[in-house]
Amino acid sequence: MNDGVVNDPNIVIDARGVTRRFGDLVAVDAVNLTVRRAQVYGFLGPNGSGKSTMIRMLCGLLLPSAGSIQVLGLHIPAQADALRLRVGYMTQKFSLFEDLGVRENLEFLAAVQGLSRREAARRVEELLIEYDFADRQKQLAGTLSGGQKQRLALAGAVIHRPELLFLDEPTSAVDPESRRDFWDKLFDLADEGKTLLVSTHYMEEAERCHRLAILDHGRLVGDGTPAELIAKLDGRTLRVQAADLRRAREALSAAPEVAGVAQIGTALRVLTHTQASPQRLQTSLHDAGISADVQTTTPNLEDVFVAATGRSRRAGEMSP
Amino acid sequence: MNLRRLGAVMLKESRQLRRDRVTLAMIIGIPMILLLLFGYAINLKLRGLSAGVADQANTSASRALVMDMMATGVIAPKMAATTPQELTQALRRGQISLGIVIPPDFEARRFDGRDVAQVMVDGSDTVVQSAAMQLAQVPLDTAPIANTRPLELSPNPISVVSFYNPERRSAVNIVPGLIGVILTMTMVLFTAVAIVRERERGNMELLIATPVSRAELMVGKVAPYVVIGLLQTTLVLGLGVWLFRVPIAGRLIDVYAAAMLLILANLSLGLLISTRAKSQFQAMQMTFFVFLPSILLSGFMFPFSGMPPAAQWIAEVLPLTHFLRLIRGIVLRGAALMELWPDVLALAVFIAVMLSAAVLLFHKRLD
Ligand SMILES: Nc1ncnc2c1ncn2[C@@H]1O[C@H](COP(=O)(O)OP(=O)(O)O)[C@@H](O)[C@H]1O
Ligand SMILES: [Mg+2]
Numbered sequence: 126m127n128d129g130v131v132n133d134p135n136i137v138i139d140a141r142g143v144t145r146r147f148g149d150l151v152a153v154d155a156v157n158l159t160v161r162r163a164q165v166y167g168f169l170g171p172n173g174s175g176k177s178t179m180i181r182m183l184c185g186l187l188l189p190s191a192g193s194i195q196v197l198g199l200h201i202p203a204q205a206d207a208l209r210l211r212v213g214y215m216t217q218k219f220s221l222f223e224d225l226g227v228r229e230n231l232e233f234l235a236a237v238q239g240l241s242r243r244e245a246a247r248r249v250e251e252l253l254i255e256y257d258f259a260d261r262q263k264q265l266a267g268t269l270s271g272g273q274k275q276r277l278a279l280a281g282a283v284i285h286r287p288e289l290l291f292l293d294e295p296t297s298a299v300d301p302e303s304r305r306d307f308w309d310k311l312f313d314l315a316d317e318g319k320t321l322l323v324s325t326h327y328m329e330e331a332e333r334c335h336r337l338a339i340l341d342h343g344r345l346v347g348d349g350t351p352a353e354l355i356a357k358l359d360g361r362t363l364r365v366q367a368a369d370l371r372r373a374r375e376a377l378s379a380a381p382e383v384a385g386v387a388q389i390g391t392a393l394r395v396l397t398h399t400q401a402s403p404q405r406l407q408t409s410l411h412d413a414g415i416s417a418d419v420q421t422t423t424p425n426l427e428d429v430f431v432a433a434t435g436r437s438r439r440a441g442e443m444s445p
Numbered sequence: 446m447n448l449r450r451l452g453a454v455m456l457k458e459s460r461q462l463r464r465d466r467v468t469l470a471m472i473i474g475i476p477m478i479l480l481l482l483f484g485y486a487i488n489l490k491l492r493g494l495s496a497g498v499a500d501q502a503n504t505s506a507s508r509a510l511v512m513d514m515m516a517t518g519v520i521a522p523k524m525a526a527t528t529p530q531e532l533t534q535a536l537r538r539g540q541i542s543l544g545i546v547i548p549p550d551f552e553a554r555r556f557d558g559r560d561v562a563q564v565m566v567d568g569s570d571t572v573v574q575s576a577a578m579q580l581a582q583v584p585l586d587t588a589p590i591a592n593t594r595p596l597e598l599s600p601n602p603i604s605v606v607s608f609y610n611p612e613r614r615s616a617v618n619i620v621p622g623l624i625g626v627i628l629t630m631t632m633v634l635f636t637a638v639a640i641v642r643e644r645e646r647g648n649m650e651l652l653i654a655t656p657v658s659r660a661e662l663m664v665g666k667v668a669p670y671v672v673i674g675l676l677q678t679t680l681v682l683g684l685g686v687w688l689f690r691v692p693i694a695g696r697l698i699d700v701y702a703a704a705m706l707l708i709l710a711n712l713s714l715g716l717l718i719s720t721r722a723k724s725q726f727q728a729m730q731m732t733f734f735v736f737l738p739s740i741l742l743s744g745f746m747f748p749f750s751g752m753p754p755a756a757q758w759i760a761e762v763l764p765l766t767h768f769l770r771l772i773r774g775i776v777l778r779g780a781a782l783m784e785l786w787p788d789v790l791a792l793a794v795f796i797a798v799m800l801s802a803a804v805l806l807f808h809k810r811l812d
Contacts, residue, residue, distance in 0.1 A: 184654055186811050205809075209656045220651035224464050225457065236453030237657045281651075 134198075135162045137289055137320045138183060143192035145178050145343075152178040154343035155192065160322060160336075165315045167334030168324035171434060175343040176324035177217055180291050183322070184214050197289060210239070213282035217293040217324075219274050221281055223267025227258050230266055231281060238285035248284060256280040272303030279310065283319075290314065292323045296330065308333060328426050339433045346433040351426055358424035358432055360400045365393040367410070367417035376413050380406070385431040395419075396428050396435075446660050454657065454665025458639070462669055468635065472673055476627045476681050483619050484689050495523035497532045497541040502551030510562065511545065520545075532565055542566070617692070620685035621772040622745045624678050625765050628707050629739050630732075632674050636667050636715030637728040645725060653809040660804060667712040674708035675701065694779030702782050703771040706792040710764035713799035720806040739765040767791045 138160035145153040153175040160166045168176045181187040183196055185205025194201040199208050221230045231252060235245035253259050256276050261269075266277060275295055282290060292311070296304040308330060311321055315335075323334070331337055332351050339347035339354075347354055361384075367373035370393060377386045377395055385396040395406075407419040462468060496515075500507050515522060523541050526532050532544030544565035548554065554561050643649045652662060678701065685691040693700065714735065722728035740746060742756050743765040749757065760766045767788035774780035782789060 181811060186650065186654060186809075188810065188812055202810075206656070209654060212654075214651070214654040216647060216650050216654075218647040218650075220647040222457065222461065222648060223646070224461050229457070229460060233453050233457045234655070237450055237652075237655045239447070239450070239656055242449070 136160070137162050137164075137197060138166075138322065139195045140183065141193050143179070143182060143194060144190045145175075145182060145187060146190045151343050153182065153189075156338075156340070156343075156345045158338060158345070158348075160320060162320050163315055163318050164335040165311055165321045165323060165333070167331045167337040168322065168340060169326065169331045169337055169347075169430065170324070170340035171326060174340040174434075176340055177293050178343075179340070180214075180293050180322065180324060184208070184212065184291055210285075211288055213285070213287040213290045215275075215278050215282045215290070215292045215295055217297070219266075219278060221266050221274075221278055224265060226263045226265055227269070227277060228253065228262040230277065231284060234281045234284050240285060252280045252284060271298040272300060272307070275299055275303070275307060276310075279307070283314065288319060290319060290321045292321060294324050294326070296325065296327065304330070328430065331430075332426050339430065341434040347429060351429075354429045355424050355426060358396070358428050360421060361397045361432070362422050362424040362428050363395040363397065363401055363403055363406065363419055364422040365395055365406075365410075365417050365419050366391070367393070367415055369415060373410060373415050373417050376410055376415055377406075380409065382406075385428075385435050387427075387431075394422070394428075396424075396431050446658065446664070450657050450661045451665045454661055455668045458666055459669045462673075471631065472677065473680070475631055476623075476677050477684070479623055479627055480620070480681055480684050480688075483623055484685075494520045494542045495540070496520035496543045496545060497524040497526050497535050498522060498545045498547075499526040499529055499532050500545075500547045501527070501549045502547050504552055506555065507547045507551045510547065514545065529563075529565070536565060617689070617777070618773070620681065620689060620691045621776040622769050623685075624681045624704060625707055625743070625768040625772060626740060626745055627677055627681060628674055628704065628768075629711055629765050630736055631677065632670060632708055632711035633715040633718065633735060634729065634732045635670055635673070636712050637718040637722060637732055638725050639666060639670075640716070640719035641722050641725050641728045650811065653811075659807050659809060663716055663804060663807065667716060670712055671705070671708055674711075675704065678704040678708075691776070693776050695775035695781065699775045699782040700772065703768060703775060703789075706771075706789065706796070707764055707768040709796045710768075710792050710799070713796050713803060714764070716803035717799050717806070720803055735763075739763050742766070744769050761791070762795075764792055764795050767795075 136159060138158060140156060140158040142155045142157065143153060144151065144155050156175075156179060158179075168179070170176050178187060182189050183194060183201065185202045185208055188202055196208055197211055199205075201208060222233070225233065228249065231249045232245065235249055240248060253262055256279070258273075258277065258280070261273075266274065269277060275298070279292075279295065282292070296307055299307065304327070311323065312333075315321055323330075325331055334351065336350050337347070337354060338345055349357075365373060365377065370388065370391070374386050374388065374393055377383050377393065382397050382399065382401065383395055384398050387394045395401075401421075403419040403421055407417060410417045410419070498511055500511060514520060520543055524535060526535070526544075529544070529546045532541070532546065535541045536544055546563040546565065547561070548563070551561055640649075643652070682691075682693075682700065686693065715732075718728055718731045718735075722731055738759060742752065742760040743749075743763055744760070745765065749760065749766070752760070770788045771782065771785050771792075774785050775782065
């Protein structure tokens with residue numbers, strides 16, 4: 126494919142070897158990414174893993190240090206101006222005007238996005254109702270709750286009916302119920318044929334994505350559907366029940382084959398580097414004087430995350 | 446440039462401005478405070494110092510001298526005394542601010558060319574003191590009497606009138622210049638801060654991700670401030686005419702045209718600062734970096750001709766210098782704007798350069 130135009134109209138984002146440095150820091154490190162139309166594509170990664178930086182480069186707001194980007198068939202950053210007409214971007218930090226009212230914010234965005242006066246009037250009415258702001262049109266955006274702010278920001282991002290939406294941690298300051306409602310809205314948009322790239326660090330949100338990229342320290346450490354990513358971990362997750370959970374945990378953490386241990390309720394959840402044998406682990410715990418019951422269990426996305434990021438964290442420690 | 450987008454940016458900016466109490470207060474407050482401050486200080490020097498007179502000679506010439514001094518308006522007669530001691534007492538009690546003693550041998554002194562009169566001043570009030578010194582136009586004499594100081598008056602009392610204000614500084618002169626000072630202070634600061642604030646609050650990331658162009662963003666952002674600047678001009682001019690009877694010799698339209706040039710120059714400079722400043726605080730620092738030399742070197746505080754050449758070169762780069770020449774020419778001498786074309790040209794060039802630099806330096810990117 127190299128530098129040529131992506132011909133497949135179903136490929137909305139195609140990024141090859143995208144890298145961004147800030148001084149010595151490599152915030153995004155040679156990331157390849159392919160996003161297809163009408164997908165909800167998740168960006169999962171801890172704080173500082175480069176999610177925002179990657180999204181900003183895809184929008185043309187930051188220049189990549191290396192690599193090539195095509196979005197909606199446009200070369201970015203060269204054709205970023207043309208792209209701006211066709212994408213919506215919801216920033217991580219609330220970026221609407223806090224000293225403008227709900228309606229005023231939407232009216233401003235409609236005009237700036239190039240909607241005609243009549244079209245804008247119609248669209249603003251429509252969004253006020255659809256996003257449940259009909260009875261607080263005059264309220265200043267700064268006085269909205271966290272969930273309301275995010276809803277307003279989403280309404281603003283879709284006002285010009287963009288084909289592609291970038292959403293940077295849209296639910297980070299939102300209560301769980303509003304978060305679920307918000308994600309329902311995202312899937313409605315995907316059903317309309319829009320493509321969404323959403324960054325998050327919530328597992329239950331990542332689980333709902335059609336496809337997922339896991340970032341860690343700027344590197345892409347996992348890419349696939351949640352089911353695919355989970356399937357790769359088959360046989361590597363164990364459930365350990367023991368009388369003395371603390372000692373069991375210490376012993377397990379020290380074991381070379383263990384990648385991660387977490388306490389879930391009254392049991393320990395253990396992730397191993399390779400296919401694990403419950404019997405062997407139980408024996409070795411027994412040898413250490415800990416009686417425990419070890420069984421395999423089905424992996425989940427949390428395990429995927431630990432497997433992906435934990436591994437690279439160890440690699441990072443070893444390099445100078 | 447898309448007019449609908451431009452209009453939307455302007456409307457948004459005006460709405461935000463209307464809700465920004467602090468800025469609104471500054472728009473009205475700064476001109477009022479500066480005008481009253483400068484106007485009042487000058488007024489104090491100008492007229493109405495209460496004076497006591499002890500005319501011990503009481504000849505027609507001595508009476509004429511006293512009348513001439515009263516006629517300057519700097520002093521107003523409050524008491525008549527017969528001895529210098531009475532005046533000293535009244536001074537000490539604060540009944541008068543200034544005492545004039547004409548000795549009995551006035552005619553003989555006048556004939557010999559010696560000092561003909563003595564002005565006694567309350568030395569604790571520096572404003573009164575300097576007023577009297579200007580009135581008398583001679584340096585301080587020796588021995589103080591109690592906390593009063595004797596001063597000697599020059600032999601020609603009529604010269605006091607014309608020498609009173611050697612640099613011709615008066616409200617008449619200050620008010621037009623004050624328009625320039627106020628516009629320089631507020632216009633640069635408002636624009637610079639307005640844009641940097643959007644960057645700090647994160648609004649800029651939203652704006653640059655939309656199709657709005659750099660020119661639409663910048664012009665739309667500063668346009669409401671043009672109106673504000675013209676309002677401030679009207680405020681200062683109106684108060685100047687009303688309170689200080691500043692006569693406007695030239696045409697009003699020329700006054701506003703000159704103000705418009707300065708407003709645009711300062712807004713462009715504010716835009717340029719906003720592209721460089723990382724925080725509102727930095728924007729303020731940079732504004733004052735321009736404001737201080739403007740105040741000191743433009744000819745507002747000190748006469749331009751008296752400054753060293755290097756300072757004059759710097760002054761030529763400052764918009765306020767050219768505006769002062771324009772406004773003084775129009776308001777005081779009744780000149781037409783275009784008669785002063787070199788300064789009009791200088792301001793136009795300044796606007797073009799600053800605006801181009803600002804638009805070029807403003808990127809629709811975060812890095
Ligand atoms: N403008 C910048 N200048 C310097 N470093 C930056 C800048 N933006 C981001 N970084 C750094 O790049 C890394 C990735 O940041 P970011 O993309 O914001 O991560 P995330 O969104 O996943 O939390 C972080 O270490 C951050 O400090
Ligand atoms: Mg981020």
